[in-house]
Amino acid sequence: MAKTRTIKKTKPAPERATPQQERAMQTRDHLLDVAGELLGEVGIENISTNMICARAGMTPPALYRYFKDKHAVLETLGQRLMDRQNEALLRWVERYTPDGIDTLTTHLEDLMRETARITKAEPGGAWIERALRASPKLAHVRVASHRFVTxxxxxxxxxxxxxxPRKALWRxxxxxxxxGYATDEMLDEEDxxxxxxxxxxxxRILNLAMLDLQRRDD
Structure with missing residues (x-):
């Protein structure tokens, strides 16, 4: 009889305490910007903390004050991008919800364009999204963010x-x-x-998906 394979969940790499002083925050953000640029250049397999330090002009001990290891850097990169995208989503919801379902669905394109702008502006943005999908150690960042947005x-x-029913709506x-996020990734891949x-x-496809729910509500 074949044994049932147990899938072991990967625990997120713990990040060091978030710095509170402005200078420390700037240093941490600089490391993340450098890491994002390198991720776009060398990929998730080849990027290393030593490479990040060399590009940033810092020593490894300085980096380890903020991040435990490479995966903690990538995890924080992913979380930063997801947070910035989610802030745009929250602004969109706040702006258009009072005007009703038709206004929300009509302005889905606005949300998608703003999300695309944020991803493009982020150092290594497209590669960060790919890393969140490719690495089991990073998937929890993407899933948690998508559930939050949902x-x-x-x-x-x-x-x-x-x-x-709320359950059907959530699904x-x-x-x-x-x-929507797959579309955002596609923008950097499909020329x-x-x-x-x-x-x-x-x-338009997303609009049709929501209009279908609206017809069910009638």
Missing amino acids: DRITDAFAPLLPGV RVRLTVEF LIPRNDIIRDAA
Whole structure:
């Protein structure tokens, strides 16, 4: 009889205490910016703390005051990008929710464009997203962020769709969130389709997914 394989969950690499002084915060952010740039140049397999230190002009002990190891650096990079994207989502929800479900869905393209702008502005942004999907040690950052976004969008949509069970709404939103982030990753990979076309068509697909729920609510 075949044995059932147990999947061992990977614990996140613990980060050192977040610095509170402005100078220390600037140093930490500089290390993260350098790490993001290097990630885009050499990839997740080859990047190392020694490489980050050499590029940043710092010694390894200085880096280890902020991060335990390479995966802690990458984990924090991922969390920083997800936080910045999520802040845009929260602004979008706050801006358009009072105007109703139609306004929210109509402005999905705005949200996708802002998310794409944030990713492009982040050092190594596209590669950070790839690392969050490729590494089992980093996946928890992406999943937690996507669930957070799903919760916030569900909270905004639920009062506008009282006839849709929350569980069904959360499931649909969770799928659309995953699709949205996959689209963001695609922008840096697919050069056969103009970026504007990718965003526009993806927004239409997401709009249809939410309008389908609206019809169920009628």
